Amino acid sequence: xSQEQGITPRAQDFSAWYNDAVxxxxxxxxxxxxxxxxxxxxxxxxxxxxxxxLDRMFKDTGHRNAYFPLFIPQSFLAKEAExxxxxxxxxAVVTHAxxxxxxxxxxxxxxxxxxxxxxxxxxxxxxxxxxxxxxxxANIVRWExxxxxxxxxxxxxxxxxxxxxxDEADAEREARLMLGVYRRFAExxxxxxxITGAKTDSEKFAGALRTYAIEALMQDNxxxxxxxxxxxxxxxxxxxxxxxxxxxxxxxxxxNTSWGVSTRLIGGLVMTHGDDxxxxxxxxxxxxxxxxxxxxxxxxxxxxxxPAAEGxxxxxxxxxxxxxxxxxxxxxxxxxxxxxxxxxxxxxLEIGPRDVARAQVFAARRTGGKAPIPLAGLVAxxxxxxxxxxxxxxxxxxxxxxxxxxxxxxxxxLVELMSGEGGGGFAYGGFCGxxxxxxxxxxxxxxxVRVLPDEEFRSSPAPATCVWCGAPAAGEAVWAKAY
RNA sequence: CGGGGCGUGGCGCAGUCCGGUAGCGCGCCUGGUUUGGGACCAGGAGGUCGCGGGUUCGAAUCCCGCCGCCCCGACCA
Numbered sequence: 001x002s003q004e005q006g007i008t009p010r011a012q013d014f015s016a017w018y019n020d021a022v023x024x025x026x027x028x029x030x031x032x033x034x035x036x037x038x039x040x041x042x043x044x045x046x047x048x049x050x051x052x053x054l055d056r057m058f059k060d061t062g063h064r065n066a067y068f069p070l071f072i073p074q075s076f077l078a079k080e081a082e083x084x085x086x087x088x089x090x091x092a093v094v095t096h097a098x099x100x101x102x103x104x105x106x107x108x109x110x111x112x113x114x115x116x117x118x119x120x121x122x123x124x125x126x127x128x129x130x131x132x133x134x135x136x137x138a139n140i141v142r143w144e145x146x147x148x149x150x151x152x153x154x155x156x157x158x159x160x161x162x163x164x165x166x167d168e169a170d171a172e173r174e175a176r177l178m179l180g181v182y183r184r185f186a187e188x189x190x191x192x193x194x195i196t197g198a199k200t201d202s203e204k205f206a207g208a209l210r211t212y213a214i215e216a217l218m219q220d221n222x223x224x225x226x227x228x229x230x231x232x233x234x235x236x237x238x239x240x241x242x243x244x245x246x247x248x249x250x251x252x253x254x255x256n257t258s259w260g261v262s263t264r265l266i267g268g269l270v271m272t273h274g275d276d277x278x279x280x281x282x283x284x285x286x287x288x289x290x291x292x293x294x295x296x297x298x299x300x301x302x303x304x305x306x307p308a309a310e311g312x313x314x315x316x317x318x319x320x321x322x323x324x325x326x327x328x329x330x331x332x333x334x335x336x337x338x339x340x341x342x343x344x345x346x347x348x349l350e351i352g353p354r355d356v357a358r359a360q361v362f363a364a365r366r367t368g369g370k371a372p373i374p375l376a377g378l379v380a381x382x383x384x385x386x387x388x389x390x391x392x393x394x395x396x397x398x399x400x401x402x403x404x405x406x407x408x409x410x411x412x413x414l415v416e417l418m419s420g421e422g423g424g425g426f427a428y429g430g431f432c433g434x435x436x437x438x439x440x441x442x443x444x445x446x447x448x449v450r451v452l453p454d455e456e457f458r459s460s461p462a463p464a465t466c467v468w469c470g471a472p473a474a475g476e477a478v479w480a481k482a483y
Numbered sequence: 484c485g486g487g488g489c490g491u492g493g494c495g496c497a498g499u500c501c502g503g504u505a506g507c508g509c510g511c512c513u514g515g516u517u518u519g520g521g522a523c524c525a526g527g528a529g530g531u532c533g534c535g536g537g538u539u540c541g542a543a544u545c546c547c548g549c550c551g552c553c554c555c556g557a558c559c560a
Binding site for chain 2: 013224227337355
């Protein structure tokens with residue numbers, strides 16, 4: 001009886017658990033380059049599924065993919081004052097290439113607004129060219145002080161949408177539309193419930209008019225900003241001279257938006273559904289949705305079981321499911337179970353001599369519970385089980401989030417809620433809107449305003465006074481300790 | 484950059500206090516027996532003990548310097 005080293009229980013050390021879960025699932029590995037990670041095939045497969053779903057959603061909303069350079073002239077970054085200030089500390093700069101010093105240093109993109117809007121300025125002439133709806137899948141470099149696999153690494157993969165519009169209303173509509181796309185993706189694909197809303201000035205994107213975000217609550221009660229959209233106003237249009245002629249013949253600056261989600265989502269997926277065994281993949285994003293494990297004792301049994309298992313796997317694949325048949329010899333079924341559980345495979349089908357005799361398979365859910373499925377209705381039965389898993393993961397995550405959300409908090413409650421190691425969760429309360437109160441709360445509790453929640457998430461009745469200073473509230477805010 | 488841990492076969496560790504030339508578990512390879520929740524037996528392969536100096540007859544172990552990684556804070560998707 002040999003136990004492989006288990007992973008750290010969540011309750012003991014959540015950070016250690018996260019690292020263990022990621023490593024056990026072989027999603028990623030540390031690189032020789034500080035702060036950078038290697039995304040392993042298991043992790044990259046999840047990213048590809050995410051990309052596929054998001055890309056379809058972007059195309060369905062009228063966007064087209066393009067690709068812009070990794071290198072940006074340093075002077076471009078400086079054209080928008082807030083933007084350069086926001087990103088300067090974390091920008092990597094190339095000063096030498098081709099064996100000599102460059103005339104102008106190139107920055108490795110921390111985001112691509114500047115280089116993209118330089119192109120937009122060339123492409124946009126008239127109101128007939130608008131809206132211009134572009135997305136790019138790319139890598140990004142931000143020199144972070146402290147990194148965590150998927151959650152914050154020096155280089156990461158993302159998509160960044162960039163659009164240009166004729167007026168503010170259309171840009172605003174776009175920023176809200178894509179926020180909705182992100183929300184739908186998080187909930188329907190990742191089974192990760194989110195709240196949506198606007199960022200405060202201190203949390204908004206460097207150079208944006210307004211920033212919106214989806215925020216999810218992880219199992220350690222810290223919030224994860226899982227996607228952002230920005231209404232950039234005319235800030236970049238002015239900096240890069242992106243103008244168009246109106247129908248009336250006038251010359252106007254365009255209104256831009258940008259929006260992005262990154263491989264950070266994989267970290268969110270891990271921390272939303274994982275348990276003390278490892279990661280749990282929601283079926284729609286599971287690289288392997290079903291693993292079939294044949295069980296036999298003798299060659300006779302093997303001869304009966306293996307073809308049945310192969311047949312089951314074939315039928316499921318034919319139905320469009322992502323299936324693996326694990327017929328490895330010399331490995332006990334239990335060992336296979338542990339391996340696939342660590343990878344988060346949502347459904348395992350066990351098929352042994354007894355099952356063959358009864359024309360059934362035994363289906364074990366990653367979240368617990370075993371039940372037989374008759375071979376006659378295998379595809380439908382498996383599909384139903386996967387659908388149910390997808391639903392129940394979202395529901396469980398939603399219940400956990402609600403159980404860890406407090407509405408109408410007082411100043412004392414906010415402090416209490418955020419204190420200690422396990423402290424956190426979403427705290428809803430009145431907010432006067434002042435930067436002073438926001439900073440004071442951060443100082444006192446280490447919690448920040450995650451969003452000024454959208455209507456759907458607001459409390460009723462609305463809080464009347466600011467949690468901190470007691471002045472009349474300008475609105476409601478959601479505080480949490482953030483990743 | 485501050486605080487705390489840690490660098491020894493692929494992974495996890497012991498050995499370091501008290502110097503004597505490297506060991507355990509897992510994994511890996513070969514053969515056999517096994518297989519309804521992490522199999523067993525036998526035989527193997529694999530290590531400049533993070534790096535550089537120093538002390539010593541002799542250093543994983545003692546001394547000096549450096550590097551790297553992880554965790555916690557300041558910055559951030």
